[in-house]
Amino acid sequence: MSMRTHIGLLLALLATAPAVAAADYVAIPGGVFVSALAVDGAAARIAIEPFAMRVEPVTNAEFLDFVRMHPEWQRGQVSSLFSGPQYLAAWQGPLTLGPDARPEQPVTDVSWFAARAFCASEQARLPSWYEWEYVAAADVTRRDARQDPARNQSILDAIQGSTGARPGAIGWHPADVWGVRDLNRLLWEWTGDYAAMFPNADARVPGAGASLALCGGSALAFADKNQFALMMRVAALTALKPADAAPRVGFRCVRDPPGE
Amino acid sequence: MRIPRLLLRFASLALFAPLALTASPGAAPLPDNSVYRIPALTLRDQQGDVFSFASLRGEPRLVSMFYGSCKMVCPLLIENIKRIEQAVAARGAAPLPVVLVSFDPGHDDVAMLARVAANHHLSAPLYRLTTPISGDYGALAAVLGIAYRPLPDGGYAHNTVVALLDGEGRVLATTDAAGKPAPAFVAAVVMVAAH
Numbered sequence: 045m046s047m048r049t050h051i052g053l054l055l056a057l058l059a060t061a062p063a064v065a066a067a068d069y070v071a072i073p074g075g076v077f078v079s080a081l082a083v084d085g086a087a088a089r090i091a092i093e094p095f096a097m098r099v100e101p102v103t104n105a106e107f108l109d110f111v112r113m114h115p116e117w118q119r120g121q122v123s124s125l126f127s128g129p130q131y132l133a134a135w136q137g138p139l140t141l142g143p144d145a146r147p148e149q150p151v152t153d154v155s156w157f158a159a160r161a162f163c164a165s166e167q168a169r170l171p172s173w174y175e176w177e178y179v180a181a182a183d184v185t186r187r188d189a190r191q192d193p194a195r196n197q198s199i200l201d202a203i204q205g206s207t208g209a210r211p212g213a214i215g216w217h218p219a220d221v222w223g224v225r226d227l228n229r230l231l232w233e234w235t236g237d238y239a240a241m242f243p244n245a246d247a248r249v250p251g252a253g254a255s256l257a258l259c260g261g262s263a264l265a266f267a268d269k270n271q272f273a274l275m276m277r278v279a280a281l282t283a284l285k286p287a288d289a290a291p292r293v294g295f296r297c298v299r300d301p302p303g304e
Numbered sequence: 305m306r307i308p309r310l311l312l313r314f315a316s317l318a319l320f321a322p323l324a325l326t327a328s329p330g331a332a333p334l335p336d337n338s339v340y341r342i343p344a345l346t347l348r349d350q351q352g353d354v355f356s357f358a359s360l361r362g363e364p365r366l367v368s369m370f371y372g373s374c375k376m377v378c379p380l381l382i383e384n385i386k387r388i389e390q391a392v393a394a395r396g397a398a399p400l401p402v403v404l405v406s407f408d409p410g411h412d413d414v415a416m417l418a419r420v421a422a423n424h425h426l427s428a429p430l431y432r433l434t435t436p437i438s439g440d441y442g443a444l445a446a447v448l449g450i451a452y453r454p455l456p457d458g459g460y461a462h463n464t465v466v467a468l469l470d471g472e473g474r475v476l477a478t479t480d481a482a483g484k485p486a487p488a489f490v491a492a493v494v495m496v497a498a499h
Contacts, residue, residue, distance in 0.1 A: 088456050125337050125447055157446065173453070239446065240453030240461050286446040 067106070067166060069096040069299055070223040077178050077188065080268040081241070081278075087267035092178045097171065098296040100214045100225050101233065102162060104135075105147035107154065110162050112139060117158055126157035130289040134210060150211050150231050150294040156286040159234045159295035168297035170236035175298060177274070180227040182220040190271065199273045202229035210291050228273065234295040238281040334361070338473035339447045345439035347405060349432045350417035357405075357444065361473055364496045365401045368466040368481070369441075369450045371408035372416040374459065377482070381464045382424045384481040388466070391490045397497035399430060400468075405444060406435040407452045407460065449478055468492055 074094040078087050111118045118138040119131055133153045136142030145151075154162075156170075163169050171179075183189035190196070206212070211231040219225045227233075241264050264282070266275060284290060334340050338361075345357040366385065370378040382404070389399040406412035412435040420426075421433050445452060452462035468477045468489070476496060479489035 083455055083457075090456055123336050123341055125339065125341055157443065160443070236442065237451075237453040239451035240463075242451070242461065242463065285449075 067102075067297075068099040069168075070099050071096050071301075072175075072179055072222055072224075072298075075178070075187075077181060078267070079174060079177055080190070080266055080271040080274050081173070081177075082265040082267040085265060090174045090178070092175060094301050095171075095175060096299045096301070097175075097179055097222070097224055098168070098298070099219070099223060101150035101211075101231060101294050101296045102159075103147060103214065104141050104145045104149050104151045107132075107151035107162060108139065108141060108147070110165055114161070114165065117161060122158070124287075126287055127155040128287050128289060130291075131155060131158070133289070134291070144210065146213070148213050150214060150226075152210055152231060152291050152294045153289040154234075154294065155289050156234050156238070156284075158289075160236070162295070163297035166297060168299045170234055170295060171298040172237050173235045173241060176227070176233065176235050179220075179222055179224055180274075182222055182224075184218050185221055187221055190268070193270075196270060196273065199228045203273055203276060208291075211294065232277055232280045232290075232293045234281070234293060238284075239286060241278055241282050331361075335472050335474055337475075339367075339444070339467075339469060339475060340473035342443040342447055343440045345441060345444055346437050347403075347434035348414060348417075348437050349428060349434045350414060350421045350426075351428055352414050353428075354437065357439070360403060362471050363401065364468070364470050364476075364499075365403055366466055366493070367403050367405070367448060367469055368464070369405045369407050369445055369448070369452070369462075371406055371452075371460055371462075372412040372420050373408070377462075377464060379424070381466075381481050382420070382426070384464075384483070384485065385466060386424070386426075388479070388481065388485045388490060388493065391485045392493045392497060395490070395494045397494045400493060400497055401429060402431050404431070404433045405441060406433075407441060407445060407450075407462070409435045409437070409441070448475065468496060470496060 072092075072095055074092050076089050076091050079090050082088070115121055116123075119135065120138050122131060130153055132138075132145075132151075134142070134144040136145075141147060160170055181188045181190050183192070183195050186192075214226050214230065217226060217229060220227065264278065280290070280293065284293065340358045340361050342357070346354060347357055348354050366388070368381065368385065370381055372378075385402055385404075389402070393399055406417070414435075417433040417435060421431065426433065444450075448467045449465045450463060450467075452460045454460055464480055464482045466479050466481045466489075467475050470476050477489050477492040479486045
């Protein structure tokens with residue numbers, strides 16, 4: 045392909061770009077919080093820079109628009125480097141949703157690579173684990189509700205009540221104090237750095253040894269032993285390779301503030 | 305977090321990468337699972353030379369990732385890569401070129417790369433220590449099975465995977481280079497180097 049056709053295609057893609065309504069993002073002020081994940085075996089205060097987060101997870105309808113505009117991410121065309129056989133498995137066809145994938149449901153069965161590419165297409169990125177956890181610490185009235193046993197139990201109940209099923213519709217629960225919906229109860233969400241939350245040795249390397257395989261005493265441990273829902277989430281995510289996809293794993297994107 | 309915002313922004317270029325790949329004249333298409341299919345990634349090495357990751361196609365090599373200010377495991381990683389190369393040489397094969405890519409481009413400039421290279425007595429062209437200047441090095445890490453995460457003290461949690469690539473960018477073998485060279489990995493490198 046000549047450079048001219050390359051540029052022509054690029055322009056054509058850009059020209060068709062604004063067919064989709066822009067997603068809602070809400071500003072999250074920066075702050076300092078104590079992550080449930082231990083650093084070097086102890087609780088650690090984490091500084092979070094301001095960013096903006098998608099109010100809702102990415103839906104099947106939104107992901108369908110994305111693969112329409114970026115055919116290299118359609119089922120059947122995507123490189124085996126970036127996705128496996130489970131990719132968009134609930135969809136009836138590469139461009140057809142179907143009864144198991146309603147337009148308003150969160151998209152799942154997407155690889156980390158695909159989630160990342162979707163976010164890039166709306167000038168965004170996947171959140172870091174800490175960014176996700178910082179926002180997910182909230183409930184309807186508090187920025188950090190993690191020490192409320194009733195709140196933690198209700199999240200756990202919601203997760204256990206839906207084990208194995210694809211996530212239902214978005215928005216059954218009220219938005220949290222940030223204005224963000226469905227972070228805790230509905231599905232697992234990819235984070236940009238999930239793969240470095242090494243549970244024990246790095247299980248993805250056959251024959252990997254233990255401690256020395258990881259830099260900085262970074263093997264995964266929870267400083268807050270009451271966060272069962274977070275433990276389940278980390279276990280679910282770290283079981284996956286970046287090209288894997290799973291029926292309960294979707295994503296949402298975040299953006300850095302303009303001008304940075 | 306210390307990831308330069310500019311680099312994150314370049315991630316949006318990812319979407320056009322397949323077009324860019326097919327635009328290179330005369331080259332046969334890459335295999336479906338070639339790591340050279342990742343979005344465009346531009347690197348600068350310890351001598352200041354700038355090149356695209358995809359331009360490494362054509363010759364088998366070892367690839368890993370590191371960060372320069374790492375005190376413990378990265379020096380170990382580099383020494384263990386040297387031990388792999390020595391084990392390969394001991395079996396009569398020519399050493400494969402090694403490319404190390406930093407996942408801390410905010411700190412790893414040419415001076416830092418040159419310092420690390422000097423500390424470990426590594427010289428180009430056999431050993432190229434590089435830092436990304438544009439593009440999506442997170443995708444490179446992911447396709448190689450390398451993972452890293454910034455920690456609050458400015459360091460990173462990361463693993464020490466080294467990948468053996470064939471000339472077309474297929475991952476033939478990986479090893480966790482935290483200890484003695486794994487015999488199976490050395491054997492794989494010898495086999496590739498012998499061709």
